[in-house]
Amino acid sequence: MRETSEIDHLQALARLIRYFCINATSTAHSGHLTSSLSATDLMTALVFGGTFRFKVNEPDHPNNDRLIFSKGHASPLFYSLWAAAGAITEQELLTYRRFGSRLEGHPTPRLPYVEAATGSLGQGLGIGLGMALNAKCLDRLPYRTYVLLGDSEMSEGSQWEAMELAAYYRLPNLIGIIDVNRLGQRGQTMYGHDVDAYARRVSAFGWETITIDGHDMAQALEAFRQAAAEQSRPVMIVARTIKGKGISFLEDKDGWHGKALDDDQWKQALREFSGVDRDIRGTIAAPDDRRPQHAVAQPADAASYDMGTPVATRKAYGAALKRLHAQFPQLVSLDAEVSNSTMAEMFAKAEPERFFEMFVAEQNMVEVALGLSRRGKLPFVSTFAAFFTRAFDQIRMSQYSGANLKFVGSHAGVSIGEDGPSQMALEDIAMFRSILMSTVLHPCDAVSTEKLVEASAAHDGIVYLRTMRQDTPVIYGNDESFRIGGSKLLRHTASDRLTVVAAGATVHEALEAHDRLQREGISVRVIDAYCIKPIDAAALRESADATGAIVTVEDHYPAGGLGDAVLQALADRPVPVSILAVRKTPMSGSGDELRDFEGISASAIVEAVKRACN
């Protein structure tokens, strides 16, 4: 009896939620109505069926269950669910997709119920994995993370990265729901309504699978109960659904993806919802009021290096991470199976419980890091700098979640030598500079690296720090300070004829060029632009005014790197700038040979200075 009335209530709620979806999208004249309708019953059963636990008036509660719509285009459903929970008014629902509304076309955390911005497909499961990992391994809380997945997006490789890692880390607190509605944007998906095709693959990847009719409320309730009882493996509910379910003329019809109803169709649809009860609301079960115990920040040891000693900046990174954990107790480290190259292994050995091996799966690594960041952690994410290009979409998307993420890429530029171009990061500065609010750092020695890792940890936002494979001599004293937005004027006299701006490996080339030029009676300034974004515009302007011409030199391709950053800083107060950068396709060779070949060595700088001075 109770079961029947519970199902009746849930069905009435689902009816109301569909009604909300119709009105929101029809008012907006756009939005993904049919993709919302297919998952309405599933999500109603989840959110209001008792297994989902969430304090509606405290969306940040650390023990709330998490709900992520990886199929972010089903945002009308997401918003309508929270409206049915009483958290959003029916009136606000009608602002959907309007300029300034919290209810954007795809969910973003402008609305506090949104755990992370989605809308680029195939990212929600990895983000959820980060949150589940946090619950199990860090905060040690019993909350569960639910991820609604579209069938179309299951073709993204990133899904299978999340799948394999969730099984590897044995996370029964991660529950996916695939909404198999058969239709993608332009026709049938790869497997259509073959739910077994999904279940077979998911099961082979080590997940528990439950296959159901996604419009049968009793089956959905039972599936969620079963999932919640699972103790050892992540669970995937594979649900056969009908796209457009609930509106007779939309059901299972091609050509309706991302389309709203016109006014006549809207009226026609509403006729199928006569008698909908607009006053009912659903109740969400409350979680236990448990909160994580956090370690208290302690001062970190001081770093110490001897001037002139050759130390690879990647090693200084590993040392800094290990050293700074006391000061930043939320710090965690993730690496894509190259921790013995990025030197994240120095941290991993000291703090094995706060290091997560993400194997060779960079997309998922960034997704997991975002999930951890959204649960208050401070993730440092490392791999070869070149391989962050693998996760550019995830990095791009993380900015819309207000991510606090630190990306550390090793093996910068042609200086890595013999391994050849596939391993050389030559577009990484351009990539990270392009992210709107990012910070881009490229220190040239161990001391500045240590200090800038600390500055990165203290800075809230997306930071990229570029390290080098090869040893470079320590050029700064241990008490030198470095800040985001800063630079160092390394050489200057009153008679400088030009300013050389360098970063990373090329700082050492610039210093060598300075000395050679000095011997020929030519004085130049040398600036270490260790912070490429935001670049130290004031210092550059001062030097531009003083010396009248600039040479920039970088171990990176010419577009989007240090040269472009310097040009922007001087755009309103221009002086002639020569950009030395990697302009020929590199190959294997020694770092010295390659810097010479590419015209970014001390000799090339000497020549460029002489050209510019004549």
Next chain:
Amino acid sequence: MRETSEIDHLQALARLIRYFCINATSTAHSGHLTSSLSATDLMTALVFGGTFRFKVNEPDHPNNDRLIFSKGHASPLFYSLWAAAGAITEQELLTYRRFGSRLEGHPTPRLPYVEAATGSLGQGLGIGLGMALNAKCLDRLPYRTYVLLGDSEMSEGSQWEAMELAAYYRLPNLIGIIDVNRLGQRGQTMYGHDVDAYARRVSAFGWETITIDGHDMAQALEAFRQAAAEQSRPVMIVARTIKGKGISFLEDKDGWHGKALDDDQWKQALREFSGVDRDIRGTIAAPDDRRPQHAVAQPADAASYDMGTPVATRKAYGAALKRLHAQFPQLVSLDAEVSNSTMAEMFAKAEPERFFEMFVAEQNMVEVALGLSRRGKLPFVSTFAAFFTRAFDQIRMSQYSGANLKFVGSHAGVSIGEDGPSQMALEDIAMFRSILMSTVLHPCDAVSTEKLVEASAAHDGIVYLRTMRQDTPVIYGNDESFRIGGSKLLRHTASDRLTVVAAGATVHEALEAHDRLQREGISVRVIDAYCIKPIDAAALRESADATGAIVTVEDHYPAGGLGDAVLQALADRPVPVSILAVRKTPMSGSGDELRDFEGISASAIVEAVKRACN
């Protein structure tokens, strides 16, 4: 009897190949020796065991079987195989990893036996899929494509994209070999020696699987024979192997990834190879001398648009593709399940046999396109511009294969409106500009789009063309010409006080601003920088000299886009430049509201011009 002597011969060859690998890496003092040794028996059995067919003196022969080392770090093995085939001398092998050698640290097509550059893991299978698709669907040749895969790299999601698509397209001519040597770079892989874990997953994805001992020559030979006999599905050979196999002190040992032997170890290793026969060579079976029949190029129809008509540039793209196929018979189109948005569907409907639905799997789409390009096709690859970020690593890598690829990204910038930031391409110009030899185009109307699609098809190399969702009026006559490296001076008088440089949507804003300023008595030039890379430096310099100041305006984030390109063009002849770009995190809203909000609308340009003129 023949069988036994065949196996003896192959074992002797494998011994020689191991000997080559040791000497090449030891001479270079670097390189991935142990990763080569694990796959030596497998690759010897393949290449010299009779099923592989290849004209050694004609590596470009269209009916050669293709061999791709997705685990590109096993390059010592790759080069040693070709040395054992007599195609590379023992002396050249010792140039491995030296500056100027064809034998780079990771394979690149500097060596003609290399089908595509590899070294960023998880890309070879997709490239091979492109070649297999070409054999089955385009060239209709019986060659087979073999891909050697590492076990570590199976964690890359891109592998499972290639896996699902190969099964979808039913390609028995694609054969993968997973070298399950248990050890990754820094320890054990996710599944260690559990070959069944791989076989289960691969099989669930619709492939035929064969599990063998990868050091048993007879098993390997039989597996390759079986694979060659398969008629309907792609085949994966899952081989249990020992990393470092053949050198007693390296076998199955952690800590040897990517390490060469020191001189003592080298001597010790060679003691285990005393009596190796350096004079034997292997024979590779020859393929049938079949060549594809190619259609002859015909002139294309002329495009025709009426001045002032609103047409989305993405529609002009679809129309151009369809129209130009006659002129470029090698043209093919690939799209990631959004062809009704990118408008590739116009081509797909006209030429269904030359259109390949790649579903929502952008990484694999780019890999497949590269495989097709390496087999002489002219792939146009389309998706939302924002989602090309998903495949940046693949795009980056394609430049080292000499790719002839055209990327067409729709839905540029905040102008797309209500769908919100996840769907807005705002870093795409920065990304494609960063590729060394790339071309970046962003036409503002249908006529220039059609002409630039044609110019892209005629240009050998990587081209990115950015199209828009919204309709924009046709501003060019049908006989106007456009070229890579060009621009259009749309408005100018003798008394211009400033130059506005725009591209795409902002050209129309600039024209509107021009008219408003004109009414206030302020004359400005307007340049349509439809080619952002290489940018028309001569035209920009001429205008800079004439007007003395520049305002750039772009629907893109500020770093790495049009503004940076203009600054670089004027770096040696500087004038003040103001960059108008998207500087606040965008949200849902109309295109007009968002261009206003971001300061890239006509009103913003008017203001910027007035500021710059005062």
